[in-house]
Amino acid sequence: MVQPDSHPPRLGRKRDHTRDPEILTAALEVLAETGFDGMTIDMVAARAKAGKATLYRRWPSKSELVIDAVACMKQNDFERSHLPDTGTLRGDLVAMIKPRTMEEAEKKLQIMAGLMSMLSAAPELADAANNALVRPRAEANLFLMQRAIDRGEISPDCDIATLSIVSPSIAAYRVLIERKPVDRKFLIALIDGVLLPALGLGRGAEVSNAEASNAVPSNAVASPTT
Amino acid sequence: MVQPDSHPPRLGRKRDHTRDPEILTAALEVLAETGFDGMTIDMVAARAKAGKATLYRRWPSKSELVIDAVACMKQNDFERSHLPDTGTLRGDLVAMIKPRTMEEAEKKLQIMAGLMSMLSAAPELADAANNALVRPRAEANLFLMQRAIDRGEISPDCDIATLSIVSPSIAAYRVLIERKPVDRKFLIALIDGVLLPALGLGRGAEVSNAEASNAVPSNAVASPTT
DNA sequence: CCTATACGATACTGTGGAGTTCCGGATCTT
DNA sequence: AAGATCCGGAACTCCACAGTATCGTATAGG
CATH class of the missing domain: 1.10.10.60 (Homeodomain-like)
Structure with a gap:
């Protein structure tokens, strides 16, 4: 068309x-x-x-x-070139939580919600929707995690394929069904309470630094508040 | 009424x-x-x-x-008395994957999907729906995890509040939006790839051990096929 | 058996929205 | 300027479904 x-x-x-x-x-x-x-x-x-x-x-x-x-909504998926590189996985993941990005994601999720009643009738839409919503974020996560493996930050045995869909899926559920906001606090809780521990960081190996919270490393790219 | x-x-x-x-x-x-x-x-x-x-x-x-x-759909939430007690957290979590239960959950999710278009108009429905769908499973998970803490199987520092919603939320997303089946294999991947590692079991403690991938604990009970 | 009530079925009304048609005006081509 | 084409607007048809009204029937109490 x-x-x-x-x-x-x-x-x-x-x-x-x-x-x-x-x-x-x-x-x-x-x-x-x-x-x-x-x-x-x-x-x-x-x-x-x-x-x-x-x-x-x-x-x-x-x-x-x-x-x-x-x-026609596919636009602005994450380009690898635009992904943050802060030196640590946590830094990268946190750097992806940008107001601009989240706002846009929320808009997409609203569209998604509006499509729900069509999904059973037009299953190809489910794919389209998933491609536009969760897939890009999951792929970005996967890329960041793979890089963390490559640099030896986390074990190559980690099931990063599964872990990469965790936060996008939960965020989607939260907005679509629970109708609660997905704020920075919530996403940080996911990163520190689920992802990093599951990857052997945080609780597992516990960088011990404990307060790596504001650990934006030297070469913090991350963009200011965009 | x-x-x-x-x-x-x-x-x-x-x-x-x-x-x-x-x-x-x-x-x-x-x-x-x-x-x-x-x-x-x-x-x-x-x-x-x-x-x-x-x-x-x-x-x-x-x-x-x-x-x-x-x-009127609230019926049959999980009663604590009906929750499995296999001696290990993994055993308990796996034991909750029963065809009967899953089938019923999927039916509820379908109902949920049908309600989506009403959610924005009737926010109280969002609560009702969440109560009927994710909350019961999340609470069951929380109970099992707390028990694992009490018996010293996992660290009390774990963010079990957040972890308990992981698998119900992702399962819901998968059925509602992706329209893919939530089968046993997928749930096991979540347990072994996300939950247990995040709780310091599996990958976490075994960092050195490396080869605990198929670490099905001794007393795996898991329930037959009920 | 008689009567009152609730039921299932069906016919009816009203409305809102999908999709169509028509027209006057705007804009580009020549 | 003239002609061809597209556009915005509005009026129109058609249909599906929410909600209503009516009727014959089944059932229970008296």
Whole structure:
């Protein structure tokens, strides 16, 4: 979908489909606010300052529109180049807790919540959603943990594949079902109470330093408060 | 709701409300299968072999019916007296993985999924749902872990409050969003790859030991297949 | 047996939203 | 400027479902 037409017309205004992004964005917003069933085409049209007819010229149905919108949401996954490198695993994990990132994640989770009622009908959406929500964070975690193994910080026997999904999954559950905020405190509790101990850091080997809490090492990249 | 009437009529058939359980059960079934928005009163009535009017004689609206149905779902939480006691934490945790229990949990999760679209409108449902789904398992885990502390199996410094919600939350996420089955293998991976290492068992203490991977403790009881 | 009540079934009404159609105006091409 | 095409807006149809009303029947008490 949204592929360029094969026979470009040459008269009148070009068939530019130039409003598509606004419409898809509007769809995602309404979806996040009201859920799939509560969402109406008129809402989306109004939000995008477009006519309802315009939407139906591009997408055959509400479902298709939503699917397209979700598909176009992949953007800004974590690039490895953007991942923090603080020298310690804990530093890296903590550095990933940035307000900017979390806010965005929460928005995605709201969209997810709105999609729930569609999941059983359209299982491929489950994949799409998971790809957009948990997978990127899990992969980032996995990368950081693998690096910690490579540098000898943690044992290579650790089940990092399983551990990497722990915090994204729990965070998702917390926002989607419990409807409680996933704040910095909670994520730190996960890191210090679950992940690091399970990796043999913290409680296990207990760097003994105990107060490594504010242990942002020398080459702290991490970005300030972005 | 569903409280006995204060002025019991004395003529004709008694106002027994005797069909309520069937109706509520039917409501839960349809809810699990189609979700709140997809569910129609007629479906519930048909499933319960009741007239639509009968439903409206008891509950003023579809929402009220669903709320009532969910509220009546609390049944069979884990009783401490029913919790396994195998002598080791791992044995206890593994013993909780019973097909019977899991099947029931999955059913509850389906209901949960059906409720998702109502959560933003009725936040009290989030509590109800959480109480019915994750809380009981989390509390069971907490109890088992506390007992492990008491008997000196694990350190009292462990963050068992956080650890106890790990596996129920992840399981819920897996069923609700990923739509993948939560099988025995997956749960064992969580126990051996996350929980026990985080508690200083398995990997933690064995850092040097290296090869305790398949460290099934001596007295593994685990329950047959109940 | 008679009567009052609750029930199941079914027909009905009202409403909200999906999807369609039409039109005037805007914008680009030539 | 003229013509072609797209857009926003609004009016429209159609249908599914919430909720209501009616009726024949089953059952229990008198």
